[in-house]
Amino acid sequence: MGPRPPVGIHRYVMVVFQQKARMTAPPARAEAARVGFTTRAFADRHDLGLPVAAMYFNAQKEPANRRCHY
Template sequence: MRDSRSSPAMAAHVDPLVVGRVIGDVVDLFVPTVPLSVRFGTRDLTNGCEIKPPIAANMPAVQIAGRANDLFTLLMTDPDAPSPSEPSMRELLHWLVVNIPGGADPSEGETVVPYVGPRPQVGIHRYVLVLFQQRARMNAPPPMAMVGEAARANFTTRAFASRHDLELPVAAMYFNAQREPANRRRNY
């Protein structure tokens, strides 16, 4: 009898978060339990897809499932800053919103760190969106006017989750982006 655990169909389905090293570099292994959809303009985000930095310059449209009395935290980091070969700023925080009601989008939550789009300088960077379900309403600090990279550098998703009594993520997605050569840049 054949072992079903080693079937070709099973081998073909490997979690893209594992393949992209999001699980390991940013978060621990988890089971997604809340549907999350992310869209940059007309482009739906799928794990591991490439998004050109100009397309992701503005905050994405995000829809979080869940009940209205559920609360969520959404964050976005770049674990490859400033360079994938030497990620000395790991993780660079690009966005942080807390107290987002279930069934809503981040605009209904409290923005702690405003969105900043991808700005990769060298190599292909991963941009990771992680969603946590909160146990209770967070006392969010006032929005930070953190504009410089130094203020956003060395963020740690795991430490943030621990500090704010968040368990494992309930959803995560990531995309890749790289700097376009000056002669190839397009804003469409």
């Protein structure tokens, strides 16, 4: 499934790390928990080192009253 942003433009960043050892996934968190999340702190906490790949893109959803109707 592709990104499904609410109305407006939203940025998506995917960062890939090569794990040095096996790790268990952290428990699922609510969406509000993303506030204050930093990739750098996550990588430090799990000893991931530097990223090996990254991708960035924007997605936009227009409000219903601005969409083109054919």
